Amino acid sequence: MGLAKDGQSLNSTDNTFVAVEFDIYSNGYDPRGEHVAATGNASAMHTIHTWDFRSSLEDTTMAGSPSPNSAPNQRKNKRLGLVVGLGVGGSILLGVFALILFGFWKRNRRDAEAEEDLALDRYMDDEFQRETWPKRFSFNELAYATKNFNDEEKLGQGGFGGVYRGLLRGSNSFIAVKRVSKGSKQGIKEYASEVKIISQLRHRNLVQLIGWCHERRELLLVYELMPNGSLDSHLFTEESLLTWAMRYKVAQGLGSALLYLHEEWEQCVVHRDIKSSNIMLDSNFNAKLGDFGLAMLVDHVKGSQTTILAGTRGYMAPECFTTSKASKESDVYSFGIVALEIACGRKPIKPNAPEDQVVMVEWVWELYRIGKVLEAADPRLGGDFDVQQLERLMIVGLWCAHPDRNLRPSIRQTIHVLNLEAPLPILSSNMPRPEDFAPAMNRHSMSSLSMSNIASDYGGR
Known part of the structure; x- marks a missing residue:
């Protein structure tokens, strides 16, 4: 800090200030002896690790001490000037410290971010086999x-x-x-x-x-890029309507994708987040399953893996809540929910529906029990659908969404039924409850996770 001009006499009567300097250049007005002086027209960079300052109002180290015969008010003014000078100087000094610390923080933050980026690159380089990746x-x-x-x-x-x-x-x-x-x-x-x-x-x-x-x-x-967006944007909005032929093709395409993941690739892939918003439609309205952020590889023989609870409520199989296991069967459950969405044109949970229609699976199963399953068809279709296909898709949806994972079909069996290569399954008249199949120690928690009880989790979603 330059507090005086070069050549200006250090006169405490005319120039009442106190200077605390942290630098290396000796100006003409600097007192002799131990001091740290300003750089003048030169420049330098410094790091201050510690400093100490002691003084009193009666004692000054500056040249040109006041005369002992000075008037009391003059001394008072000078003392006031000293206090003000210390305050201003201290504020400026704190500002300098703040700038220095901010500079260190910025540099450290940049270094930390650069180190994180480097670590990320190293991690990814180890994870990705560069010769085969996109x-x-x-x-x-x-x-x-x-x-x-x-x-x-x-x-x-x-x-x-x-x-x-x-x-x-x-x-x-x-x-x-x-x-x-x-x-x-x-x-x-x-x-x-x-x-x-x-x-x-x-x-x-x-x-x-x-x-x-x-x-x-x-x-x-x-x-x-999928030109026709996601399946849910067509099923749940008034602006778009998929014909029945398009819908049935989507269900078959999704089944084909799951068959590849579960049985045809070298490892079994459990998707864990099958839902209508993750099913994309290309320019010809062919279904393409996406979003593999939760997907995991499991052994073909073992077929399941314990993991943290993940997925979307309404599409998650009941056993996921009690066993924390993801499996081909839990993927099949999600497929069943999507199949019913395609046929009914509604979401799994519909809070504003009549009480007996809030939970889609329970509603469709009750219609199946009384032999009126076709009444669950999407009203926007206006009855323009293939009756046999609609019945098959709904019953297959219920079969896949069976509360007991051991009574669900494989995705291959599902495809055979949808392709009219196998007869329709015969389901129990009344929809089984998840707690009927849970181990005794888990029945209490299972009953609290019935579809009716989780409806409130959805709001209007």
Whole structure:
């Protein structure tokens, strides 16, 4: 800090201030002896580790001490000036310290973020086999493609983040970019899981992963763009209507995707989040299953794996709540719920429906019991559907959504029925309750998870 001009005499009568200097340059007005002086026109960088200052109002180390014969009010003014000077000087000094500390914090934060990015890269490099993975994009490339993730390009918002439409400059092709929210529960592990699993899968009814990006602490996944959006946007909105032929083709396509995941690939893949919003439709309204953030690999023989509770209520099998096990059977349960959604044109839980229709499975099963299952058909179809197909899809939906996992069909059996290659199953007249099949020690918790009791969790979703 420069507190006086070069050549200015240090006169405490004319220039009443106190200077605390932390630097190395000796100005002409600096007192001789132990001091740290200013740099003048030169420049320097310093780090202050500690400092100490002691003084009294009667004692001064500055040259030109006041005369002992000074008037009392003059001394008082000078003392006041000293106090003010100390206050101002201290404030400036604190400001300098704050700037220094802020600089250290900024630098440390940049270093920490750079270290995190490097750690992420190392982790991903270990996880991804680069010679087989899709393309790695740069953040700038994807930001440009999505107009810097403009809301106008947003296709939807899920629990893990937003999905944006993008246009790649090089190939002039449209893409869908999933930007994982930084505050999302889907972290690096889930991001890596999705890339590792889906990038190895090749099936006409699975969304194709084009590339990925982890840069600037961002996690981005790049998919082929599905022009007709998600299945739920057509089933639950008035603006769009799928014909029955389209719906039945979607159900068959989803079944084909699950058959590939469960039985035809080299490892068994349990998706764990099958729902209508994760089923995308291409330009020809073919179904493509996406969002493998919760997917896991299990042994073909074992067929299940204990894990943390994950998925979407209404689509999750009852046993998931008590055993925390994900399995092919729990995926089949979710398939059954989607099959009923396709046929009925409604969500699994509908709080504003009549009391006996709030829970879709219970409502359709009761209609099955009295032989009027067709009354559950989506009224928007106006009766324009294939009766045999509709009946099969509804009964298959109930079969797959059976509370007892051991009484559900495999996805292969399901496809045979949908393709008219096997007869319809005969279900019990009354819908079994989950607690009827739970181990004795779990029956209390199981009964509290009946479909009727979880309806309140949904609100209007």
